[in-house]
Amino acid sequence: MVSPDNPLVLVGAGNMGGAMLNGWLDAGTDPAAILVIDPKPSDAMAARLAAAGVRCESAAPEGVTAGILMLAVKPQIMDTVIEGVKKLVGPRTVSLSVAAGKTLAYFEQRLGGAVVRSIPNTPAMVGRGITGAVANAEVSAEAKDEIEKLLSVCGPVEWVEDEALIDAITAVSGSGPAYVFYLVECMAEAGRKCGLPADLAMRLARATVTGAGELMHRSPDAAATLRQNVTSPNGTTAAALSVLMAEDALQPLFDCALRAAADRSRELAG
Known part of the structure; x- marks a missing residue:
């Protein structure tokens, strides 16, 4: 599905797009089958692209039809970005989004055809x-397999049939790393209050x-x-967990947060 004639087009080579790109290259994807569109890649990313021989353009070039069009830009600029890249979409192109809050219908209305909506997280x-x-109904089994290979370079992929579940996935894993980082902050602050530097x-x-x-x-x-x-029974961990696992403690707090x-x-x- 992806080839030098119908490349994997990555729109946005920032943190998430860059992580995906590095994973593809490390996995042996043909650099000639990748096209990056980013008006201002970081110096490190520009060097990586040049060293790997990956073509990078500041805007969508003429005469290119994407095999897969991966949109890795912030939701706030998606409308503008789509206007600039929709000419890359052909009858067999699969559009793949990693942007939160943009539905299958949103991309179907603007790009048409086969669309996959995905929610990765920053440990990628x-x-x-x-x-x-x-995936929408236009995505073939073959295309779905290809998309899974692309996404799985950064970790496992969990598919759902009901798009409404994407909101819950966003709450659990998409936003989840921030909860863990905050947990570290809280543990450290509690340790400080116990007398640690x-x-x-x-x-x-x-x-x-x-x-x-x-x-784990x-x-x-x-x-x-x-x-x-x-x-251990009646030990230090049990004492802490008796607080964290109280009926009005961590679980109901996480219920509300998610x-x-x-x-x-x-x-x-x-």
């Missing part, structure tokens, strides 16, 4: 992301969260099992 920048995705408290919190994440990544056990494994994120995702979609 280190190859440890996860992406939720939904602030820099030591932060180092301990960061290492604990990243280490726990790696343990490698272990087949459920999160609840891992929690139980580190919780509901707010999902609601905002629906609002952005109009």
Whole structure:
């Protein structure tokens, strides 16, 4: 589906687009089959493109029909960007969005044809992301497989049939890294209040969260099992969890927080 004649066109080579591009190149994608459109790539990205031999243009060139058109720009500028690149869409082009709040219908109305809406998250920048995705009825099984290969260079892909679930995916994983970062901030601040120097408290919190994440990544056990494994009866961990797991504590707080994120995702979609 993607070839030098019908390239994989990446519109926007910022954090997310750049992470995807690096993953494709590292996975052995033919640089001649990639076209990047970005008026102001970073110096590091420009050097990466030049070294890999990937064509980069500041605007959509004439005479090009994309095999896959990946839109990796902020939702706020999507209207303007689409006007500039819609000429790249042909009858067999699949349009792939990684922008929050832009629905399948939004892209169908402006680009037509096959559309995939996806929600990756920022750990994609280190190859440890996860992406939720939904395809419209025009996306063939072959095209869906190709899209999954492209997205999976940065982590697993979870497909849903109901587009409404994308709002919940956005709330859980799309926005989720920020919750974890804030958890580290809270742990470090609580450690400081217990008497630790602030820099030591932060180092301990960061290492604990990243280490726990790696343990969970490698272990087949459920999160609840891992929690139980580190919780001795009547011990220090149990004392802390008695606070965090109280009826009015962390779970209802997360319920409210994720509901707010999902609601905002629906609002952005109009």
